Amino acid sequence: MSQTLQYLQSESAEHDIEIGLLVNYLLYDAIKAGASDIHIEPWESTLVVRTRLNGVLSELVHLPLDLMEKISGRFKVMANLVTYQVGLPQEGHASADPELGGVELRISVFPTTRGEKIVVRIFDPSNRSFDLNTLGFDDDTLRGLVKLLSRPSGLILLTGPTGSGKTTAIYAALHHIVQRAGPTMSISTVEDPVEFNLPMISQAQINPSQDFTYPKALRSLMRQDPQVIMVGEIRDPETAMIAVQAGLTGHLVISTIHSGIAAGVFARLINMEIEPFLLASSILGVLGIRLVRKNCTFCSQPYQPEPAFLRMVPDEAIQVAEFRRGPGCPECQNTGFNGRTAVTEMLIPDEVFRDAIMLKKPTRALQDIAIQQGLQTMWQCGLRRVLKGQTTLEEIVRVIAVDQL
Numbered sequence: 457m458s459q460t461l462q463y464l465q466s467e468s469a470e471h472d473i474e475i476g477l478l479v480n481y482l483l484y485d486a487i488k489a490g491a492s493d494i495h496i497e498p499w500e501s502t503l504v505v506r507t508r509l510n511g512v513l514s515e516l517v518h519l520p521l522d523l524m525e526k527i528s529g530r531f532k533v534m535a536n537l538v539t540y541q542v543g544l545p546q547e548g549h550a551s552a553d554p555e556l557g558g559v560e561l562r563i564s565v566f567p568t569t570r571g572e573k574i575v576v577r578i579f580d581p582s583n584r585s586f587d588l589n590t591l592g593f594d595d596d597t598l599r600g601l602v603k604l605l606s607r608p609s610g611l612i613l614l615t616g617p618t619g620s621g622k623t624t625a626i627y628a629a630l631h632h633i634v635q636r637a638g639p640t641m642s643i644s645t646v647e648d649p650v651e652f653n654l655p656m657i658s659q660a661q662i663n664p665s666q667d668f669t670y671p672k673a674l675r676s677l678m679r680q681d682p683q684v685i686m687v688g689e690i691r692d693p694e695t696a697m698i699a700v701q702a703g704l705t706g707h708l709v710i711s712t713i714h715s716g717i718a719a720g721v722f723a724r725l726i727n728m729e730i731e732p733f734l735l736a737s738s739i740l741g742v743l744g745i746r747l748v749r750k751n752c753t754f755c756s757q758p759y760q761p762e763p764a765f766l767r768m769v770p771d772e773a774i775q776v777a778e779f780r781r782g783p784g785c786p787e788c789q790n791t792g793f794n795g796r797t798a799v800t801e802m803l804i805p806d807e808v809f810r811d812a813i814m815l816k817k818p819t820r821a822l823q824d825i826a827i828q829q830g831l832q833t834m835w836q837c838g839l840r841r842v843l844k845g846q847t848t849l850e851e852i853v854r855v856i857a858v859d860q861l
Contacts, residue, residue: 458485460505460517475526479534483556485516486578489789492619493577498524498570509789510749510796511619521571528565528572535563543567562649579651584624586631586654591624592797594837600802601743605629606636608683610740611703613690615715621747621798622712623651626686629710630657633684644680646673647688662688670695678702687711693728700730703738717834718744718803719822722813736810744801744834746855748847749793755785756792761849768853773843780845799841799855801834 460481464473482505486494491507494516498504502518519527532539535548550561562577585591588598604612612629614622633641634656644658648670653659660677662668670687671694677685678698690696690713703709715721721742725735759781766774782792803826805813812825827833838852 458516460485464517464519473523475523475530478523479527479530480553480556482516483552483561483576483578486576487552487556487559487580491578493575496527496574496576498568498573500570503527509791510793511747512749512791514789514791524571528574531563531574531576532565534561537563537565542572581652584652586624586628586652588628588632591621591628593800594832594840596832597743597800597802597837600741600804601629602632604741604804605632605708607708607740609703609706609708611699611738612708612710612740613721613742614710614712614745615718615721615742616712616745617714619747621745621796623688625743625745625798626710626712627652627654630654630684630686641684642680642682643684643686644677644682645686645688646670646677647686658682671698674698674702678707682707684708684710689713690725693730696725696728696730700725700734700738703740704734715744717819717823718742718801718831719826720819722822723819726816732814732816736805736813739805741802741804744803746799746834746838747796748799748838748841748851748855749791750795750797750847751780751845752782752785752788752792752794754787754794755782756780756845757782759848765849765853769839769842769849773839777843778845779842779849781848793847793851797841797846799834799838799852801832801837803831 463478463481482494486507489507489509491509493508495506495513496503498521503521503524504518505516506513507516529539534550537546537548544567546565548563550563552559552561557580560579564575566573614625616622630643631654633643646660646662648662650659650661660673662670662673670691674687674695675698685702685707687695687699687709690699690711699709699711713721713724715724722735726732757780759779761779782788784790784792788794806829808829809825812822834856838856841847842849842852
């Protein structure tokens with residue numbers, strides 16, 4: 457039983473719930489389970505607390521609705537927010553108590569029609585590795601990325617939805633450059649927000665309210681003599697143009713951009729009115745990344761996927777497959793999964809692919825050309841993990857859209 461439930465069922469809590477203690481128990485349960493986020497949200501009749509574990513939300517406890525303002529107030533105090541402000545969103549940072557492991561908390565309070573919703577992002581420095589070798593990349597992807605990181609100039613892009621591991625991968629890439637080059641390399645970042653402070657790297661956080669935006673930061677940064685530039689996200693044409701120009705003028709630029717698949721990045725940038733010849737000249741590679749849950753090593757056992765899912769797997773692969781799934785046990789919080797690993801596709805443009813970019817071919821045509829030139833798609837990468845029993849077929853289908861198969 458969780459510490460929160462034990463406290464709520466205790467005799468002392470029945471008469472007078474101590475909000476500070478209750479919040480500490482919520483944090484303790486989430487941190488102990490290895491959750492990345494806590495969602496505290498007013499529903500119709502209860503205040504529900506959910507934790508995101510391995511990318512999936514699960515209910516932790518339901519609390520009385522009349523505790524909402526007290527819990528919200530407690531988190532606002534922790535994050536130095538305006539406690540009496542309830543009609544506007546607020547964001548802040550806080551450090552958890554030392555007995556909770558000294559984790560960093562990013563607290564977001566958002567007004568809804570039923571009251572304030574609170575989301576707490578948990579950053580555990582002791583549980584965060586920025587070593588490329590520990591991210592779960594397959595050998596080909598890892599070799600390709602390390603080779604790109606040794607290039608003196610150009611643009612490396614990572615794509616994937618929110619929470620797919622892009623920031624961790626970029627931090628690991630920067631850490632790799634620092635490990636390789638030491639103090640001989642000038643590395644600067646522009647982020648929103650800075651999630652971790654990295655050694656030997658100058659990190660800046662944009663502040664739109666002060667007109668410190670990505671374009672303004674990048675233009676100023678170009679006068680700082682950097683060799684490697686990390687841009688948190690390419691969101692608009694101006695940022696995209698500066699990043700491309702920087703990649704063409706002797707800087708190694710690493711950034712993220714939202715796109716369904718690696719090949720879709722080029723169409724997205726062309727829609728931002730970046731000339732195809734600039735993209736063909738500047739982009740060294742695109743890494744598509746997703747995170748899938750790994751089978752629990754304590755309870756996973758052989759199973760047979762449903763026929764509808766099996767039809768997605770080639771017959772020859774089914775013959776050698778080792779399909780495994782966990783029914784759930786105390787070690788995995790009864791989920792059947794324990795931890796996550798990366799599923800990737802690394803697109804490195806060659807001459808044939810660059811010619812297709814120059815012709816402004818649509819994403820599906822670019823994807824087909826990349827596959828003809830040897831691209832291992834995200835689906836193929838995920839399927840290999842399924843065949844080895846590392847995860848389930850259903851999990852791969854959940855994470856990778858069917859139209860990308």
